[in-house]
Structures are given as structure tokens and as C-alpha cells.
Amino acid sequence: MSTKSGKPKNLTKEEESLLQDYSRDLSTKSSALFYGNAAIISAVPIWLYWKIHQMEPANNYIYFLLVTVVTTYLISFAYKNVKFVLKHKIFQNLDNVVQDEKDKKNDDRSLKKKNEIAEFEATTYSIFYNNSLFLFILMVASFILFKNFTPLFNYFLSMGLSAGLLALFSTSK
Amino acid sequence: MKCVIFLLCALLANVVYSETVVDELEDAKLLVAKNVLNNYIVEGLNLTIKYTVHNIGSSPALNVKLQDENFPAEYFEYASGFSVAQWARIPPKSNVDHVVIVSPKMPGMFNLTSAVVTYLPSEKASKVQTGYSTELGEVYIQRLSDYNRRYASQTLNWILFIIIASPSILIPFFLWKSSTNKYQKSKKAKKSN
Numbered sequence: 001m002s003t004k005s006g007k008p009k010n011l012t013k014e015e016e017s018l019l020q021d022y023s024r025d026l027s028t029k030s031s032a033l034f035y036g037n038a039a040i041i042s043a044v045p046i047w048l049y050w051k052i053h054q055m056e057p058a059n060n061y062i063y064f065l066l067v068t069v070v071t072t073y074l075i076s077f078a079y080k081n082v083k084f085v086l087k088h089k090i091f092q093n094l095d096n097v098v099q100d101e102k103d104k105k106n107d108d109r110s111l112k113k114k115n116e117i118a119e120f121e122a123t124t125y126s127i128f129y130n131n132s133l134f135l136f137i138l139m140v141a142s143f144i145l146f147k148n149f150t151p152l153f154n155y156f157l158s159m160g161l162s163a164g165l166l167a168l169f170s171t172s173k
Numbered sequence: 174m175k176c177v178i179f180l181l182c183a184l185l186a187n188v189v190y191s192e193t194v195v196d197e198l199e200d201a202k203l204l205v206a207k208n209v210l211n212n213y214i215v216e217g218l219n220l221t222i223k224y225t226v227h228n229i230g231s232s233p234a235l236n237v238k239l240q241d242e243n244f245p246a247e248y249f250e251y252a253s254g255f256s257v258a259q260w261a262r263i264p265p266k267s268n269v270d271h272v273v274i275v276s277p278k279m280p281g282m283f284n285l286t287s288a289v290v291t292y293l294p295s296e297k298a299s300k301v302q303t304g305y306s307t308e309l310g311e312v313y314i315q316r317l318s319d320y321n322r323r324y325a326s327q328t329l330n331w332i333l334f335i336i337i338a339s340p341s342i343l344i345p346f347f348l349w350k351s352s353t354n355k356y357q358k359s360k361k362a363k364k365s366n
Contacts, residue, residue: 052322054318
């Protein structure tokens with residue numbers, strides 16, 4: 001019961017664990033995984049623009065750095081959203097596959113196991129799906145849509161469009 | 174009488190004309206064509222220039238010297254050939270070629286003007302004759318990066334890009350797939366039991 005001053009009551013460990021499972025918030029490990037992967041996939045196009053569009057890193061490192069930081073944020077945002085939606089779907093589909101003789105008597109352990117599997121599969125699939133979509137949109141934008149732009153504008157527009165669309169699509173269910 | 178005078182005038186004009194034409198072709202006359210053999214002129218890449226010297230006269234051209242100061246050292250580097258070519262004798266009704274390969278040092282617009290040819294039109298001549306080759310006018314020397322972006326083969330770069338990008342896609346996919354397969358197999362096994 002909340003007091004008259006409006007302070008919330010302290011949550012039990014089970015309630016906190018339940019909230020964590022059903023919220024969009026990520027654990028430190030998940031955050032690190034998402035930001036790390038997002039940084040890698042944001043940095044990969046630098047090779048493309050250096051070797052194929054002839055943008056020398058020595059002259060353009062500031063732009064590369066700036067765009068990589070912004071796209072890392074947008075891609076990790078997309079990872080988080082897609083993972084959240086997928087996790088619940090996978091959880092429902094897991095059914096009783098993880099129950100064995102011992103776990104039949106222990107629903108909590110079974111639930112925890114299912115949660116871990118759903119978390120793992122949703123995370124890996126989210127990374128795979130978003131990385132593939134990002135690279136696909138980038139190829140189309142860079143070599144078809146913005147083909148005749150100068151390399152620098154091509155880089156800004158292609159990366160911005162790809163990461164932006166990724167973040168936008170991830171907000172849908 | 175009038176007819177006779179007219180005929181005499183016509184005959185005289187014909188003789189004068191014939192002698193004039195014969196005089197023009199008696200000595201050597203050199204025509205020089207200057208051509209660029211490249212499709213594109215690119216900074217840092219070889220540019221091939223071919224000079225063709227035609228002697229359309231009836232006498233050999235002597236002490237022929239072809240000189241082209243159009244490629245100064247600050248803008249061009251000579252990869253092959255020289256800016257000066259000399260021939261002791263170019264026979265009548267024949268031609269000779271001279272090829273030069275240069276490499277532009279910087280991009281931008283550049284004016285390619287005529288080369289100069291000097292020669293003695295006959296053995297008796299003491300005055301040197303000067304002629305000029307055709308000129309190419311203003312040409313645009315492309316940046317190497319622009320040329321590579323448009324025309325260079327990028328096969329190796331694409332292969333390397335695929336190698337760099339593949340782990341970001343394949344590793345998460347295989348992890349997801351192995352987890353899915355593992356629990357699909359367990360589900361099938363339980364159903365069959």
C-alpha cells in the first residue's frame with residue numbers, strides 16, 4: 001500500500017524478476033551485446049565507402065565516426081524492440097519442451113529455463129534480422145538510389161536511411 | 174583576232190598555273206597530326222600521345238625536328254619517349270610516327286596546344302621551314318579516385334566486404350538455428366513417446 005506521501009512499496013524479488021522479464025529494459029550483458037554488435041555492423045560499411053566509393057579515411061574519419069555513433073544507437077534501438085516482440089512469441093511457442101522428470105515438479109525452474117531460451121533465441125534472431133535488413137537497405141540506397149551523389153552525401157544519406165528505416169520498422173508489431 | 178587573243182591568254186594562264194602548282198610540290202611539305210590514344214585522361218595514369226609526320230611534297234624533308242613543350246615537368250612526368258624527336262630525312266610521299274607516354278601529376282583542365290616541326294624543304298634550301306601540328310584544345314584530367322569509382326574493377330573489394338560482413342549475419346543466424354533445432358528435436362521426441 002502506498003503511503004500518503006506517494007512512496008511506492010518495496011517489491012519482492014519475484015515481482016522484480018517478473019517486471020524485468022516483461023519490460024523492454026535490458027540487462028547490462030544484453031546492452032553490451034547489442035551495442036557491441038550495432039557498433040560492428042555500423043563500422044562495416046566504412047570499408048565499402050573507402051574501397052569502392054574512394055573515401056579516404058584520413059580525410060573523412062570525423063564523418064565516419066559521427067555517422068557510426070548515430071547508427072549504432074539507432075540499430076541497438078531496433079535490436080531491443082525486435083527482441084522484445086520476438087521473446088514473447090518464442091516463449092509461447094516453447095510450450096513444455098524443456099520440462100523433464102525433475103522439472104515437472106518445479107514450475108519455477110521450468111519457467112526460468114523457458115525464459116532463458118526465449119531470451120537467447122530472440123536476441124540472436126533480432127541481431128540476425130536487423131543486420132541483414134540494414135545491409136540490404138544500405139546496398140540499395142548506396143548503389144541505386146544515391147548512386148549519382150558525391151561519396152560523402154551518399155554515405156550520410158544511405159546510412160541515415162538504413163538505420164532510420166530499421167528503427168522505424170522495429171516499432172511495429 | 175579577238176578569238177586569237179583570247180586563246181593566247183587562256184594558254185598563258187594554264188602555263189602559269191601549271192608552273193605554280195609544280196613549284197609548290199617540288200619542295201618537301203610536312204603536315205603533323207597530334208593524337209591522344211587514350212579514352213580517358215586520368216591523374217597518375219599513362220597518357221599516350223602519337224605524332225604522325227606526313228611529307229606530302231616531292232622532295233625529301235631534311236633535318237626534321239619535332240618539338241612539343243606542351244608537357245612541363247611541374248604538371249607531367251615522362252614515362253616513355255622525349256619531347257624532341259629528330260629525323261635526318263623524311264622521304265617524299267611518306268610518313269613517320271613518334272610516340273610519347275606521359276603521366277599527369279594533377280587533375281583539372283589543361284590546354285593541349287600544337288607541337289612545332291622545323292625542317293629544310295630541299296637540299297638547296299637554306300631557310301628553315303616551320304610548321305605546327307594539330308592541337309587538341311582543352312582537356313579534363315580526371316581525379317584517380319573518380320576514375321576508380323566509375324571504371325576500376327571492384328571484384329576483390331566486394332569479396333572482401335562479403336567476408337567482413339558475413340560473421341555479423343551468419344553467427345547470430347547459426348546460434349538461433351541451433352537453439353531452435355535443439356528444442357524442435359526435443360518436442361518431436363516427446364510427441365513420439
